[in-house]
Amino acid sequence: MEHVHPDSASGLGLSVVKDWVQNCLANHTDCCQAGPFQLPTHVLDVGVHNGNIRLYSSPGEKAHYLALSHCWGLNQPCKTTIANIEERKISIQFESLPKTYQDTITVARSLNVRFIWIDSLCIIQDNVSDWQRESASMSTVYKNALLTIAAARSADINGGCFAPRPPSVISQMMVLPSTDNDGDDLKIFFRKPILTHTVFSYGFHDADASQFPLEDRAWCFQERILPTRIVHYTNEELVWECNGLNECECGVMQSGKQEPSLREYFQALLDEESPDRAEIWMELITKCSKRKLSFKSDRLHTISGLAKSLQERGFGEYLAGLWKESLPRQLLWSASGRRTPSYRAPTWSFASVEATGILDCCDKIMPSEKTMHLQVLQASVVPAGEDP
Numbered sequence: 001m002e003h004v005h006p007d008s009a010s011g012l013g014l015s016v017v018k019d020w021v022q023n024c025l026a027n028h029t030d031c032c033q034a035g036p037f038q039l040p041t042h043v044l045d046v047g048v049h050n051g052n053i054r055l056y057s058s059p060g061e062k063a064h065y066l067a068l069s070h071c072w073g074l075n076q077p078c079k080t081t082i083a084n085i086e087e088r089k090i091s092i093q094f095e096s097l098p099k100t101y102q103d104t105i106t107v108a109r110s111l112n113v114r115f116i117w118i119d120s121l122c123i124i125q126d127n128v129s130d131w132q133r134e135s136a137s138m139s140t141v142y143k144n145a146l147l148t149i150a151a152a153r154s155a156d157i158n159g160g161c162f163a164p165r166p167p168s169v170i171s172q173m174m175v176l177p178s179t180d181n182d183g184d185d186l187k188i189f190f191r192k193p194i195l196t197h198t199v200f201s202y203g204f205h206d207a208d209a210s211q212f213p214l215e216d217r218a219w220c221f222q223e224r225i226l227p228t229r230i231v232h233y234t235n236e237e238l239v240w241e242c243n244g245l246n247e248c249e250c251g252v253m254q255s256g257k258q259e260p261s262l263r264e265y266f267q268a269l270l271d272e273e274s275p276d277r278a279e280i281w282m283e284l285i286t287k288c289s290k291r292k293l294s295f296k297s298d299r300l301h302t303i304s305g306l307a308k309s310l311q312e313r314g315f316g317e318y319l320a321g322l323w324k325e326s327l328p329r330q331l332l333w334s335a336s337g338r339r340t341p342s343y344r345a346p347t348w349s350f351a352s353v354e355a356t357g358i359l360d361c362c363d364k365i366m367p368s369e370k371t372m373h374l375q376v377l378q379a380s381v382v383p384a385g386e387d388p
């Protein structure tokens with residue numbers, strides 16, 4: 001087991017991230033997205049070291065960039081709007097940015113990455129057409145980023161990524177009154193079990209919501225799955241996820257992982273040979289529906305990036321949260337709640353109900369007892385915007 005560094009802002013903490021990125025780029029054939037890819041429409045240009053920070057409108061060139069996954073919190077004073085975008089293209093003061101954004105800039109500079117994508121700054125929030133277009137391309141933005149920074153520990157933009165670690169996660173050392181075969185003192189290292197392993201190895205539990213606010217937000221569900229590489233900044237340690245490695249800073253997770261990660265569920269969904277793709281999709285819907293949603297009617301937006309990514313890979317026709325190919329099977333959802341006050345989706349879609357906890361009624365039926373007597377003759381929906 002490795003030791004957890006006392007502070008994630010330290011050079012040691014940053015070098016852990018750098019090593020993970022370099023290892024992924026050099027050795028993981030399953031993460032062949034080395035890039036660089038085309039920059040998103042707007043990015044934050046943070047200079048290479050201490051240069052001027054500004055909003056940059058990309059003419060379409062290719063360059064490495066980081067993406068940020070974070071909770072906005074109740075108050076989001078940092079939005080880019082039609083009124084302030086030109087001013088932000090000239091300069092943005094580092095000190096004027098909230099701590100989570102400052103910390104992301106520090107990570108980018110330590111990796112020699114010049115550009116960052118942050119939704120509140122890089123999507124013009126009061127321009128409806130910009131918002132619709134950019135939201136619809138979110139799956140590509142996260143997939144093509146060199147690395148996504150997840151501010152897992154922060155409930156809002158002021159919480160930051162970096163923090164001193166609680167003393168309980170730092171290993172204590174005890175010298176035993178004995179020696180090993182080489183005559184050296186025998187030492188043991190010990191510490192309390194840490195919550196990060198529970199949350200990232202066994203899936204999320206409601207009781208942990210205060211320490212892992214990002215993992216409790218439905219909006220951030222797909223931001224955990226879509227990135228090619230993601231590093232989670234928790235209170236206790238760093239956690240790395242890519243297709244080739246799922247590891248925490250202390251190394252326990254790699255050896256003791258208990259349950260497939262959300263990313264692994266999604267990878268199984270992409271496997272055309274997998275017989276359970278309809279079940280896996282419903283499993284993801286169930287997991288996402290347990291998370292908090294500011295506006296309960298936004299259900300479809302929280303999975304639209306996943307749907308779009310699957311559509312691009314030939315997954316078939318997407319119908320308001322369900323897939324036409326397995327429609328009879330996926331209609332067997334249940335939820336306790338009322339219909340959304342304004343129309344959001346056809347009544348046969350779970351998105352038509354305001355509910356926390358959508359259940360798949362079919363997962364309790366034994367495979368040998370599942371016989372389908374339905375045939376879909378015709379089904380179609382018309383999305384309200386570019387987002388599926």
Ligand SMILES: [Zn+2]
Nearest residue numbers: 024028031242
């Ligand atoms: Zn990798």
Ligand SMILES: [Zn+2]
Nearest residue numbers: 248250251252
């Ligand atoms: Zn660990």
